[in-house]
Each structure stands twice: as C-alpha cells, then as structure tokens.
Amino acid sequence: MGARFRVVAVLPWLVGLVAGALALGPALGPGYVLRYDMLFVPDLSLSTVLAGADGFPRAIPSDAVVALLSLVLPGDAVQTLALLAVFTLGGAGAFRLLAGLVSGDGRMPGAVLAAGAAAGVAYVWNPFVAERLLLGQWAALLGYAGLPWVLRAVVRTASARPGAGLAGLVRSLVPAAVGGFSSVVLSALTAGPQVLAGPRRGRNAGLFALGLVLVSLPWLLPSLTSGAATDPAGAEAFAARADTPFGTVASLLALGGVWNSGAVPPGYGEPVTALARLLLSAVSLTGWAWWLYRSRPVVGVGLSVSAAVGFGIAVLGVSAPGREFLAALIGLWPGFGPLRDGQLYLAPLALVQALGLGAVALWLLRALPGRGGGDSALPVRLEVQEARGERGDRGESGAWSLPLWRVVAVVFTMLLPVVVLPGLLWGAGGRLTPVEYPGAWLAAQEAVAADERPGAVLVLPWSAYRGLEWSGEPVVVLDPATKLFDRRTLWNDDLSIGTPDGGRVVVSGEDTRAREAARLLEPDPVTGLPSAERVSDQDALAELLGGLGVRYVVVSAPVDNRFWSGSEALSPVVEGADMTLLEVREQHISVDKDDISGLEVTSGLVTVGAIIWSMARSGSSLGFQRPQPLKERGARKEIPK
C-alpha cells in the first residue's frame, strides 16, 4: 500500500474527525453531556428500553444500541463515540461522495481531495448540525451523517446484481437503522428521488424500499400496533422559526430555522454572522448549479429534487395556512406527524450545499470537467505556477499549474463553514459541557436495581424537562430519571413549548398509562406535585400509586413541598439535594410484571440479521475501496460499482 493511497484512504475520515473534535471539544472528556433530548445515563438497561412506554417507540433502536454498548463500555464513552461518529461519518461521507462523483473511485488528484475536504467540512459544520446537536438529537444526526453513503449506495445499486445491491443499501443504511424513525425518513427523502431518476427505476425502487423496511422493523412493527396518536398542536409548536434577522425562509436557506430558540448556536443570530452564513449558502448553491450545468453529476437531478422537496416541507410551517394544512394532515393520519418538525427536512439541502462548496473549490482549482468532458477534466495536479499571471496554464510537464492565490483561496473556502459559524466551536461555546451524575442519583439507581420485586417508578414533578445545574450553568434536559432505572417509568410525556408572547403550547404525549397516572394524581400545574387533596391522605395516595403499579416515586427536582414527610406509606430510600427516592409501602402495590414484546425482539433480530448478512456479503461499504485507474472520461460521471 503506497503512501499516497494511505493518505487518500485516511483523509476523508480525518476531515470529519478533526471537525468533530473542534465542534465537540470539552464534550469528549469524561462525564455525560446532557441537553434537551440528549440523555445518556450510566448503565442504561436494555430491558427498560425494550419495555419502553406506550405510544410511538421513538427511543428504538437508538437507546437499545446504547444499552448494548453500555454492557462493554461506560455510558459516557458510548456517548462520546456516538457524537464523534456523527462528524466522522458525515464528513467522510460527503468527502467521498464528491470525490466519487468527480473521479469515480479512480485516482484522486489533489484538487479532488481539496474539494472533497471542503464538502466534508461544509456537511458537518452548518447551522443544521449545530442546532440539532444543541437540541440533543444525536440519533437523527447519525442518520444525517449516513445520507451521503445512502446516496452513493443507491447509485451503485443501479449497476449491481439485486443481491449485491440490496446488501450495499442495507450497509449504507446502518446509521439510519441506529438513528431510528427520523433517520430512515431522511434517508428515503434524500435517496428516493435519485432511485426514481436513475436507470432500472422499478427494480431499484423495490430494492431501496426493501432495504428501508429491513432497517425499520424494530420501530415500524411496534408503532403499527401501538395505536399511537399524534397531537396536531405540534404543527404550530414545531414549525420552523427565524433564527436570523432575515426571516424564516432565509433562515431555512442558510440551514437554520430550528423551532427552539435555545438550540441556536451562540452568536449565530447576529446580523454579521448570519449574513455571512447566508452568503456562504448562496455561493454553495451557485456552485451546485454551476456543477449541474457543466457536467451533470449522476445525482444532480435526484438530489436537487430531494433538496427542493425537503425545503418545501420546511417552508410549509412558515405560514398559517401551511400550519393548518399540516395539522389537518396529522389529524387525518398520525403517520403525518413527523412533518411537524419541518426544519429536519433541510438535510438534503445541506448535502447539496456541501457538494456545491466542493464545486466552488473545484472551480477555484480549475478542475471541474467541462460539459463535454475530455481533457479539461482530470487528472489535475496542484503545481504552483512560477509566473505571476492570473490564469493558470499547462506547464512543460503537462500538469495543470495554478497561481498561488487560488490555493490560498481554496484552503480559505474549505474552512469558510467554520469561519461563518464559530458558535459551534469547542462544544458550542461551552454549551456541551459534560457533567457527572451526583452521588444521590447513582445511589437511587443502585437501590432500585437491587430490588427484584416488580413495580414501576413514577417521576415527579409531573413535567418531562428539568433545569439541571450540575455543571454550574443551568441546562434544560429530559429528566434523567426517565432512563436511569431498570424498570418501567411513568413520566409526563406531554411537551410544553413556550411561545414568543409568553404563552405555552402543550403537545399531548402518547403514553396511555402516564395519562391514567395524571388523571388520578391530579398534579398541580405550578408545582407538578400531586394535588393538595391527594397528599392530604397519605394512605390513600400510596394506595392510588400502588394501584398504578408504582413501587418507587422519584422526586427529581428540588421541591419545597415535601409531601411525604411523616408518612408511613411513602418512605424515603435516598435523599439528595435535587433528588429523593421514595418507596411505596408493599401492602399497597398491585403490579403486573412488564413483559418485553416478542414482536419488538423478533423485528430487531431480523434487522440485525439483515445487517450482518449485508456486511458478510462484501465487507462494509463504509470502508474505503482501493482507487482504480480511471478508464474513461465522460461528461456524465458515474460512480462505478
């Protein structure tokens, strides 16, 4: 293996890895990064994940994979791996997709490597990634990271035998399989139009659909039988919003616009940085259009359609009629529920912009093949022109020589995504700081785990999110108590969203057993604790809890109302500064053991089997294949099998 091959093989991964290290910074240290939906706990229990809750299985299979990895690695190490994988896979994927489109899997000249690096950086360093990361949606980002690989596999499938094509598709969909529902939807959106635009569309569409179903089984079958409903109020609550001074549509064009103002990277909304980011998006889109015009890359039409459709879905929530239309769709069929968070569907546009920035780098290096292909295409070598002239020229060796300023400009272009979005640097300015779980929380986890008697854990106050200050800085995060214990947990899965006018929109949860608990406990809307009437009679309260199958109550926030004081029916097991674990007296408890659904286990095994089969068939598609010499150059660049 030559030195050049090693560089070419490693460089795509290195680009993503370095970008990830710069973005995550302190988050890579020991401890758990907790923020909004990003909740990792020590020793996550697989049985808890599989027993789950009623409603749509959103934590499947991502939490199941985390639980399995937690059997051999500490939970914080698993989180570090997951977050780094987002950047490494995504950066390498965009890099290799661009390189493949320009030069196939053939020899990669320096210009293609530079353009690939620009695409890789742009794909993992943009407002979409920053905002979803700050929202804690690591599983969706894992699916996002896999999109270039899926697109590449779809192109390869067109020229492969059905078995090999399906294996390649399933391998490329592994990140989406782990990411779960939203990741699979993004994969379908990004690669679906390419399947339909490419050759042998009937056969390939069938293979692609089969691949999607195979990796979706762990959440697809349980969701079909769960009878989960989606609250149409989510269309209003999760619609895209302006996070720049230029309005919602421009914010979306710049790949921002997430619904949550707390998920915007620091400094991003300021006019100067927002304008710079918007200009970069415009330049990238111009680069993409220029590339399409010049040499019609094989994914040009399909990916453009994907980006346009995704952008259209995101824009749908901008106007009142659009939101009403979405709400009506969701009311009609809960399957339309995922459309409520429209900004998520900017993912293919992010890929277009990344490839577009790569095309700009190619333009700067005068390395993009012309409309007719031929000699203006590849190979291009970076050789600095001795002359001071503006335009490059062919030297005596026949290699393409360039003025120095173009090389400077390309390196600058490669790093432009970082320049215009510095708020993502070093854990988004310290917002992704790891913390250790306080001793009381771990003691509570241990106490519950040591108790083999069945019974659920009820989480109070009756609200899903907490403002933890373990790092010294307050952070809003899904209550860690919802995942900390190795048994069924009852918690309020309603989502409360603050509105700009100081109001609040509540999107109803899906867990029917939690709804029943809320009905019986009548929690106070201000404190989230059981109503005064309920706590006035402790025996009756304990009986009510026992009737719900609750063995433990965890009060996972500092509260003034210590309603259990003096009670014999509710006895403290662990008491900490911001957490108290109470045990319900045995005589009150009536509980059925939570069973793990055989359907979930079977569907999970089928998916795992399909992935193993795809890996065994011809190795991982996520690896690098040895570059082969270019046999033919043409206007239309295909990615060979």
Added chain:
Amino acid sequence: MIKVIAACVIGAALAGGATVVATNLATESTATAEPVNETLYNYGDR
C-alpha cells in the same frame, strides 16, 4: 511543493484570523438566555 504548503498555511491562517474576528463579533453581541428559572421547564421556547 513548498509553495503549495506555504499557500495552504496562508489560507488556514486567514481563515483562523477571520474565525477569531467572527467569534469576537458574536461574543460581544450575544446575550445568552437559557430558558430556565421556572418551576416547571418547557421542552423549549420558540
């Protein structure tokens, strides 16, 4: 080759300088407000 490396260093230095400028701009003008200090916390605020 040396000239290419020098050009790369210049490009990276320019980008680094621009990043520092952009960071300062963003830091000076940003008023961070985490949606906390409530009794019950929202999933987020629009």
